[in-house]
Amino acid sequence: MGSVDRQLLEPTKIEISDLVVKYETPGNGDTQAALSKTTLNVRDGEFVAIVGPSGCGKTTLLNCVAGLVRASSGFVRVDGKIVGGPGRDRGVVFQQYALFPWLSVIENVIFSLEMRGVPRTERANEARRYLDLVGLSGVEDVMPKALSGGMKQRVAIARAYAAEPSVLLMDEPFGALDVQAKERLQVALLRALQLNPRTVLFVTHDVEEAIFLSDRVVIMGANPGRIVSETPVELQKDRVVEDKLSEEFIALKSQISQELRVIETGKYESEAVRKNNVISQVKKMELN
């Protein structure tokens, strides 16, 4: 509880206020709201995970903060400044890695350093530092096509870090990885954040991943895209994979999963909820 109180004192880093995003339907001139009146504040250094059914506007929300999608009304402020376009203060990690395929691993990171204006002579060493941060070494000269998905995403994270953003925006970055690689990347990300803390907005479909990584899980719903609820994650800060088996973790996971199920079916199946609560109670007792 104490840690939560302290966090509340942290200044607001990302301020999303009454954000509405409408897309034009191709063909006719109609617009369709992908995001309706969304408000969310993220504190400095906080890790917020966003979960929600497909098409509920998670990517839209993230892209708005990145400055890749324009707000139809409302605004996004980062460090008090209105977001008007992409900027180096906000790094993005995409699900499709988006590494430049014509550049080697280290050149991808150097690209980022070059855009930041790091002097030529320092770039190679700096780049190696960022690759080390995500647990990559010895693959500097490999081309992206020869890398596994997990390694590609490590490079992408290193490249995002190399721009020295204060905010990291991650859109299902581990969504395409197999279970083992995913877990390793989660641990690698937590480690990188421990060494180099950043404010993170992280979209995922995986409730377990959301809880494991974040300080707060935000649940979104569709039609129209909006924030339905949020749940603080009050687990210890230095997390290890084993935490996923803890009683608290499992309880939180079943609670959020249930909320998501309700949102996705659109009906509040109280009977099922009650049954589920009983099941989680039983599980708790078993664990004890």
Added chain:
Amino acid sequence: MSNTEKFLEVNRNQDSVPNTKITKQHNFRARGFAVIYRSMFIVSLLSGIVIWAALSVLLPKDVASPVSVSQALGTLMTNGTLPIDIAYSVVRVAVGFTVGLVLAIPVAFALNAVRGLRNLLDPWIQFFRVIPPIALIPLVIVFFGIGETAKVSVIFFAVFLTVLITTYQGIRMIDATLIRAARVLGTSGWRLFAKVIVPAAVPSIFTGARLGIASGWTTLVAAELIAASHGLGFMITQASQYFDLPAIYLGIITIGVIGFIFDRLLLRVERRMISWADVG
């Protein structure tokens, strides 16, 4: 190679993906396939010649035999006409191709960058692409006379349109996520163009170039209908007037072989320059 090995070494310790055993087996198998593929080329060449020989026996009036074509080759090589014809044609195709390529690439970029320009030019591109170059010959003669410019301009026309259309489509298909990734790193304007859009477009430029050189050769015979006195197209046209069947076949085969060599050279350059992409 050493990089790949290094990579495999690291890969074993880190993210799960390829099990090294499988990878090695795969390499071994891939090498086996490479041998088969290479021998396929020879098999295909030999069977082509066999089928040709068989046809020439079955249809002696329509198909020149491999022997008679070899004899024509010997004669035309020793009297020096074939090398000269080859030289004329290669230079014409090379000049038409180079100018076509060099002009088509910037236009392809411009069409992608400026939507207004695209709407302005698209109908004309569609209009001209359906016109066979041979139909333009009378106009070409009116504009450029009957000299080398006229012949090269027919080839240029074909190459330009082919490269333009292919490259334009390729640039349009550049992965939007790559451009987004560059933009969020602070890249914009000319730097975005030079450091991301151009390299990402290189594979489609090569595709355009390979199709362009093919259409250059395809158009050669038409181009050399314009008052030529040398060249492979001229050679075929002239031989057909005397109904010199072996010479006609020789001309056709020579064009095919040179076109094939050009394509392989381009492919080699392409493989070297863009080893990062999966070149077929």
